[in-house]
Every structure is written in C-alpha cells, then in structure tokens.
Amino acid sequence: MQSNKIIQKTTFYFFLLILLCIWVFPLLFLLFSSLKTRQDFFGNPALSLPTSWFWENFKEAWARGNMHTYLKNGVIICGLKVPLGILIEALAAFAITRLNIRHSNKVFMIFLIGMMLPMQAALVPINLAMSRLNLTNTYFGLFYVYLGFGIPFGILILRGFFRSIPKEIDEAARIDGCTNWKLFWNVILPISKPAIATLVILDFLSTWNEFLLASLLITEDKMRTVPAGLMNFFGDHGADYPLLSAGVLISVIPIFIVYLVFQKYFVEGMSGAVKG
Amino acid sequence: MKTKRLEAPGGIFRYLFLLPAAVIYLSVIVFPAFYSFYLSFFKWNGINPNKIFVGFQNYIQLFTQDQVFLTALRNNIIWIVLTVCVTVTISLLLALLVNQQFKGRTAVRGILYFPYILSGVMVAIIWSWVYQPQLGLLKGLMDAVGIANISTAWLSNPSTALLAVFFAALWQGVGGPMTLFLAGLQTIPADLKEAAFIDGASKIQTFFKVTLPMLRETLVIVLATQIIASMKVYDVIYAMTGGGPANSTQTLSTWMVSQTFTFSNFGMGTAISTIMVAVMMIIIVPYVSLMSKE
Numbered sequence: 001m002q003s004n005k006i007i008q009k010t011t012f013y014f015f016l017l018i019l020l021c022i023w024v025f026p027l028l029f030l031l032f033s034s035l036k037t038r039q040d041f042f043g044n045p046a047l048s049l050p051t052s053w054f055w056e057n058f059k060e061a062w063a064r065g066n067m068h069t070y071l072k073n074g075v076i077i078c079g080l081k082v083p084l085g086i087l088i089e090a091l092a093a094f095a096i097t098r099l100n101i102r103h104s105n106k107v108f109m110i111f112l113i114g115m116m117l118p119m120q121a122a123l124v125p126i127n128l129a130m131s132r133l134n135l136t137n138t139y140f141g142l143f144y145v146y147l148g149f150g151i152p153f154g155i156l157i158l159r160g161f162f163r164s165i166p167k168e169i170d171e172a173a174r175i176d177g178c179t180n181w182k183l184f185w186n187v188i189l190p191i192s193k194p195a196i197a198t199l200v201i202l203d204f205l206s207t208w209n210e211f212l213l214a215s216l217l218i219t220e221d222k223m224r225t226v227p228a229g230l231m232n233f234f235g236d237h238g239a240d241y242p243l244l245s246a247g248v249l250i251s252v253i254p255i256f257i258v259y260l261v262f263q264k265y266f267v268e269g270m271s272g273a274v275k276g
Numbered sequence: 277m278k279t280k281r282l283e284a285p286g287g288i289f290r291y292l293f294l295l296p297a298a299v300i301y302l303s304v305i306v307f308p309a310f311y312s313f314y315l316s317f318f319k320w321n322g323i324n325p326n327k328i329f330v331g332f333q334n335y336i337q338l339f340t341q342d343q344v345f346l347t348a349l350r351n352n353i354i355w356i357v358l359t360v361c362v363t364v365t366i367s368l369l370l371a372l373l374v375n376q377q378f379k380g381r382t383a384v385r386g387i388l389y390f391p392y393i394l395s396g397v398m399v400a401i402i403w404s405w406v407y408q409p410q411l412g413l414l415k416g417l418m419d420a421v422g423i424a425n426i427s428t429a430w431l432s433n434p435s436t437a438l439l440a441v442f443f444a445a446l447w448q449g450v451g452g453p454m455t456l457f458l459a460g461l462q463t464i465p466a467d468l469k470e471a472a473f474i475d476g477a478s479k480i481q482t483f484f485k486v487t488l489p490m491l492r493e494t495l496v497i498v499l500a501t502q503i504i505a506s507m508k509v510y511d512v513i514y515a516m517t518g519g520g521p522a523n524s525t526q527t528l529s530t531w532m533v534s535q536t537f538t539f540s541n542f543g544m545g546t547a548i549s550t551i552m553v554a555v556m557m558i559i560i561v562p563y564v565s566l567m568s569k570e
Binding site for chain 1: 289290291293294296297298300301303304305306307308309311312315322370373376378384387388390391393394395396397398400401402403404405406408411412413415416417419420447504507508510511514515528529532533536537542545546548549550552553556
C-alpha cells in the first residue's frame with residue numbers, strides 16, 4: 001500500500017518533469033542564446049550556459065534591428081485600440097442588456113457571428129478600401145480595423161458580465177435620478193472591473209500579436225508593429241539566433257508586464273465568459 | 277403577437293449606445309465580407325477598372341485545377357483533426373494535472389501558459405531554431421541521448437514539415453484551453469467526486485462518469501473555438517515555412533493570401549475565403565445557437 005503510493009507519486013513527478021522540460025527548454029534556449037556571443041553560440045551545445053553575459057545582442061536588436069520603432073508603434077496602436085475598443089463594446093453591451101432595445105438577442109447574435117468569421121473573409125475589401133482612402137501605412141487605418149475585429153469578442157464577454165448584475169441596481173439608480181449615461185458610467189462600469197481587466201489582457205495580447213492585417217496594411221518599416229517588424233528582422237538576420245532571440249525577448253517584455261499586472265483577474269473573467 | 281415592453285427612459289436616444297459598435301462592425305466586417313463574396317464571382321487583378329464576371333468558374337478551377345488549393349484544404353483538415361485529438365486532449369490532461377495539489381503548482385501553471393501570450397511570429401522564430409538541423413536544440417538533445425541518426429531537417433523535409441509546425445503550435449496553444457478547462461473544473465462540486473469514490477468508482481471511472489459530463493459545456497466551447505482557430509491558422513505557418521517546402525504546409529489562409537496579394541488573382545483569393553467561411557459555418561451555426569440561448 002505504502003510503496004504503491006510512492007510509485008504513484010514518483011510517476012506523477014516524472015511526467016511533470018518531462019512536460020516541464022518540453023515547455024521550458026525552448027525558452028531557456030532562447031534566453032541563453034540571447035546572452036551569447038556568436039562565437040559562443042556557434043561553438044557550444046544548444047543548452048550550454050553563456051560563457052560570459054553578453055548584452056550587446058540586446059543593444060544591437062534595439063538599435064540596428066529597429067525594435068525601438070516596432071515597440072513604439074505597438075504601444076501607440078494598443079494604447080488607442082484597447083481602451084477605446086472596450087468603451088465602444090461596453091456601450092453596446094450595456095444597450096443590449098439594460099436598455100430594453102428591440103430584438104436585443106438578435107442584435108447580439110449578429111455581433112457574435114463576426115467572432116466566428118475568419119478575418120480572411122473581409123481581408124480583400126478592407127485592403128482595397130484602405131488603399132483607396134490612403135489609409136495604408138497609417139495608425140488610424142490599422143486602429144480602425146482592429147476596433148472592428150475586437151467588437152464581437154468584447155461584446156460577448158461584457159454582455160455575459162453585465163447580465164449577472166442584478167436589475168434592482170438599475171431601479172435604485174433610476175429612482176436617484178440617474179440618466180442612462182450616468183447609470184452606465186457611474187454604476188455599471190465600476191462594478192464590471194473584473195470583466196474589463198480580462199478584456200484588457202486578451203485585447204492587448206491579440207492587438208499586440210496581430211500579424212496578418214499588420215503585414216498587409218503596413219508596408220513602411222517605420223510604421224510596422226511588433227510581429228511584422230520581427231518578421232522583417234527574422235528575414236534579414238535569420239541565421240543569427242543570438243541577435244534574433246534578443247529581439248524576441250525585447251518584444252515580449254510589454255505583454256509580459258500586462259499579463260503579470262492583470263493576471264489575477266484572468267481565470268475569473270475567463271470562467272465568466274464560459275458561463276456566457 | 278405584441279407584448280408590452282418596459283420602456284427604458286431615453287426613447288430613441290438609447291439606440292445611440294449601440295451606434296458606434298454597429299457602424300464600425302458593419303464597415304469593418306459585414307460589408308467587406310459580403311463584398312468579398314461578390315468578388316469571388318469575378319476574374320480581377322485588383323487594379324483594372326473592369327472586373328470580368330465568370331460565375332462559379334473560380335470555384336470550379338480551385339477544385340479541379342489548383343493542386344495547391346487541394347493540398348491546403350487537406351492540410352487544414354489534418355490540422356483540425358490534430359487539434360481536436362491532440363491539443364484538446366493534452367490541454368484537458370494538463371488542466372487535470374495542475375488542478376491537483378502539489379508544490380510549485382502556480383509556477384507550473386505559469387510556465388505551461390506562458391507561450392500562449394507570444395505571437396505566432398515569435399513562436400516561429402523560437403521553433404525554427406529548435407528544429408535547426410546543425411545547431412538546433414532538438415539536434416542537441418538528440419545528440420545527448422544518442423539518437424541523432426534519426427535527426428533530419430525537420431522544416432525542409434516535406435514529410436515532417438507540417439507535423440513540426442503543428443508541434444510548435446501545440447506548444448504555444450495549450451495554455452488557452454487549459455485555462456478554460458481549469459475554470460470548468462472549479463465548477464464541479466467536490467462531494468460529487470467523493471460520492472463516486474465511496475461507491476467504489478476507480479479514478480478512471482470517476483473521470484468518465486463524473487468529471488467529463490460536468491465539463492460538457494466547457495468542452496463544446498473549447499472544441500468550437502479550437503476548430504475555428506484551426507481553420508484560420510496563418511502566422512506560425514507563414515513565418516516558419518511560408519507554406520513550403522514544395523507547398524507541403526500551405527493552408528487555406530496562406531494560399532488565400534498568396535493568390536490575392538502575390539499573384540493578384542483577387543477572384544481566386546476571395547473564392548478561397550468564401551470556402552473557408554462555408555466550412556466554418558458548419559461549426560458556427562450550432563455554436564452560436566448554444567451560446568446565445570437564454
């Protein structure tokens with residue numbers, strides 16, 4: 001009985017260890033390589049520790065690899081898109097759940113279909129329209145299109161959360177003389193912080209990481225966001241892993257910070273979305 | 277049939293709350309999607325003012341003459357099957373694993389989740405070098421274990437390339453469904469499992485008779501979102517192989533983009549995206565009806 005338990009525990013930790021190796025090794029390889037000189041990288045085994053800590057790769061990726069430009073563009077696009085997108089989605093979810101608009105369930109379904117459509121279904125006309133309106137290679141063009149693609153998921157999450165807020169709160173607020181806007185801004189939004197935090201993470205991640213539209217609507221290097229910029233960097237320095245890995249690590253930092261800050265709301269918000 | 281509604285104050289103005297989302301949604305997704313469908317019936321290079329109406333010819337040509345399209349379609353189906361069988365199963369197993377009590381649980385969860393926050397391009401860069409035939413991590417590990425003789429140029433060998441890319445996508449992708457399953461597992465009351473244990477059910481029986489049925493709703497959501505994501509898969513393939521070697525890793529997405537923006541066959545490109553939508557509709561319709569049910 002006792003030895004049986006020990007065997008069980010040993011197999012459990014053994015599997016856990018193998019799993020962790022699969023998940024951690026590529027990341028360690030990335031980290032170690034970024035700190036190696038080229039000589040060290042090409043001369044020693046993949047998972048060896050750097051012989052000395054070599055920070056030049058980061059400086060080079062930052063300056064010569066243009067990572068500072070891509071990061072700046074990513075921050076501008078996310079800084080505009082995430083808060084404004086969530087505001088617009090929240091307004092719509094508020095109308096759908098709390099203003100007794102006609103056919104609110106059908107309206108919601110129409111928005112939801114957009115989540116299931118692949119971006120490719122709208123890609124060609126978007127591209128045509130953007131070049132006709134001279135909006136390729138502009139922040140506004142990319143920002144506007146990202147707003148559109150974020151709407152279905154944002155409304156899904158926020159509607160799920162708003163529905164769980166009791167209607168009595170609205171009645172009390174109305175008796176106190178709240179207008180629709182005040183009810184939305186002063187009552188419903190503050191209660192919805194957990195759902196909003198979840199959306200901030202997910203929206204930031206998907207905006208920061210979006211590649212397909214960014215690579216088609218942006219062709220000038222100085223306007224590129226991080227994934228398209230990294231792709232360009234990869235094309236130019238594909239054989240130089242120490243430099244590439246430094247570039248990847250630099251571009252992970254902002255999403256990692258957002259993830260750490262909003263992480264505690266994450267599982268909570270996700271389960272809210274599951275319950276719909 | 278008329279029902280009396282409780283009127284919210286604000287009258288017609290309350291529709292203003294819906295306006296920004298509706299305008300942006302219609303202009304970015306709905307109208308372009310319809311226009312894209314319309315374009316799929318034309319032969320057009322994207323510049324010429326005259327589009328030539330060709331009826332269903334683009335579709336017929338795709339299915340009868342475009343070998344790459346058929347490969348792409350096959351690859352998408354392989355990708356969906358692998359995602360459903362491998363990614364979903366592994367993420368469920370991982371969720372069960374990290375739902376146990378053990379030391380360092382939070383750290384393990386964080387590590388398994390971490391690749392999920394990376395972009396497809398980053399994953400492609402990382403794994404291109406894992407697979408690199410001379411200096412890559414995989415070659416290094418195989419050397420260490422002494423099985424380097426079965427090592428190959430994983431990404432430039434047409435018979436291994438798709439699986440190699442899929443494994444990278446698996447490494448990246450399990451975090452999301454794992455989190456959803458974890459959230460689902462928290463909703464299962466502990467006394468249900470206890471009751472099963474007292475009745476003498478084995479762990480495996482408890483899983484199939486108690487846990488899995490209770491996770492039904494989560495499972496539907498995970499499956500639907502994973503299948504949809506598999507239909508659209510683009511970034512990691514484009515950045516790792518560009519659809520090569522010899523088109524062996526093309527998917528509908530990558531081929532649609534090449535047809536449209538590399539070869540200027542706007543009619544063919546939009547026909548491919550219409551086919552993508554058609555395949556996805558089969559999954560979308562039951563999903564939407566499930567999600568929007570009161």
